[in-house]
Amino acid sequence: MPRIDNTLSPLVPKLEGFHLFHFDGAPCAQRVRFAIAEKGLRRGREVKFDADDLKSCESEEGAWTSRIVSLIKKDHMSDFYARIQPNLVVPALVHDGVLYTESMDIVAYIDETFGGEPLVPKHNEPLMAEVQQLTELGKSLHRSIRFVTFRWGLGRLGMLNKKEEEQLKALVKQGNDQEQLVDFYVGYDRKAISDDVYQTHLDALAAGFTLLEKRLGEGRSFVAGNTLTMADVIWAMKVLRLDECGYPFSKCYPAVYEWFQRIEKRPAFQTGVMAKNRGFNRAFRFKSRVENMFGIGLEKAVMGGLA
Ligand SMILES: N[C@@H](CCC(=O)N[C@@H](CS)C(=O)NCC(=O)O)C(=O)O
Missing domain, CATH: 3.40.30.10 (Glutaredoxin)
Known part of the structure; x- marks a missing residue:
């Protein structure tokens, strides 16, 4: 715990x-x-x-x-x-x-x-093993979401000023920088994120979504089995973020897209995730739609490569 x-x-x-x-x-x-x-x-x-x-x-x-x-x-x-x-x-x-x-x-x-409907189905060992595996995979892709989001859209907004960077370094000295924030921000502030790094993270995410697409394509209602589990919780937030950035889910991963649409409709998703997130969500979607329309967005990076 x-x-x-x-x-x-x-x-x-x-x-x-x-x-x-x-x-x-x-x-x-x-x-x-x-x-x-x-x-x-x-x-x-x-x-x-x-x-x-x-x-x-x-x-x-x-x-x-x-x-x-x-x-x-x-x-x-x-x-x-x-x-x-x-x-x-x-x-x-x-x-x-x-x-x-x-x-x-x-x-x-x-x-x-x-209690209630378990998100962590400990009583069902085979299902639990799948949930754990998918959850761990989701966790391992956490930094990829950060890299892709920042490279795609945050630009200068995501950067720290000198004072903030010093403050971050000072605070991290007292902790352990488990989340590698110093590395990330110092690299980001100096030269943004290179094509190579961006591509590596896009590839890692694509491998994850390919696996999800296969699992959902085999007839499961949710990513691990037929009930909502914590594996859906972690993956749905990845899809939400990338969807906001214009990731072409409907074209590349239709089963993932369909699953996410079902998740989005859940009252708990609407109240828990979206209630106070709509302004941010709309702004991201507007930007990504325009970029994709002009062929300079995340859709192009995913489908056509960075070159
Ligand atoms: N392993 C942590 C990761 C938490 C994390 O990275 N949170 C992000 C938001 S999704 C954050 O606070 N980032 C701060 C930043 O990037 O400056 C967890 O799962 O709670």
């Missing part, structure tokens, strides 16, 4: 109920929000991520408290947040004063805590 017992943050022990430190557009946080919504807990009050007054530390009945850590304003690289999540990433969950990190571990924790 992802339980962190030795948190440096004085805020964590004060929090009652569920408090999620997250960002609406971040796939790793979307995974957790999707799982929580599948379990029937709704999004409750929005409080500042560092609010520590008595009222902000409580949670409403049947709801989780939302603490947005803006990846745009670089809240995740603040001293305050570094004490909660030393890897400087979202999400982090606090449940009754106990801190949990790592999105997929949090999904498993939520599944265990709430």
